Amino acid sequence: MNIKILLLLLGYLAWSGGSTYWYVCKIKFLCPDSPSQLKTEVNVSETLTEVKLEPENKDTSIVKAQSKFEESFTIQFQKGSLEYVPNADLEVFLTKMAKFIIENPNKKLQIFGHTDNMGAEDKNYTLGLGRAETVKNRLCFYGVSEKAIISNSFGETKPLQDNSTIEGRNANRRIDFKFNP
Secondary structure: OHHHHHHHHHHHHHHHHHHHHHHHHHHOOOOOOOOOEEEEEEEEEOOOOEEEEOOOOOOOEEEEOOOOOOOOOEEEEEOOOOOEOOOHHHHHHHHHHHHHHHHOOOOEEEEEEEOOOOOOHHHHHHHHHHHHHHHHHHHHHOOOOHHHEEEEEEEOOOOOOOOOOHHHHHHHOEEEEEEEO
16 A cells, blocks of 8 residues: 555656646746757847827927837747747747737738758758747737738748858848838
8 A cells, every 4th residue: 555655656746847847848938048059040120100199289290109129139949949948038028029019910020930051941941930930829829919920931041141150050040020011
């Protein structure tokens, strides 16, 4: 009888450890950075629009609306993986971006995944698309409608730098964001 209790206790401990890891690392993204991560640069482009407002005293004035998202951040992915490395600053960035998208419902966000040229072209296209989808899913987690985001991949076809160097390949592994009016 004591062996059954001991086995039940060990099973419970194993289950609770595994479920805690899953919650902390996979849901809350609070696990420490991994040494095998790759940097992916985020670029956001958007145009500033002007809005005319009429104050109470009937003097017309032009006020620039906050319709431009000007933040940037480096997203890191596990090597050859669709999972980005959990990071508290990244979550703050994605939260701000999600808030911007929700507050500007007329804008559509395009997310483009890029890779270096290591590996087969079709696999790099799929990897870039998967990484764009990963970021899209995280934004949707923060309340953004899936209809507000379009994911796409350029794979290895639009490098920023020469793929013959490590630095160049690192720069080419990136996610680009573009807002469309």
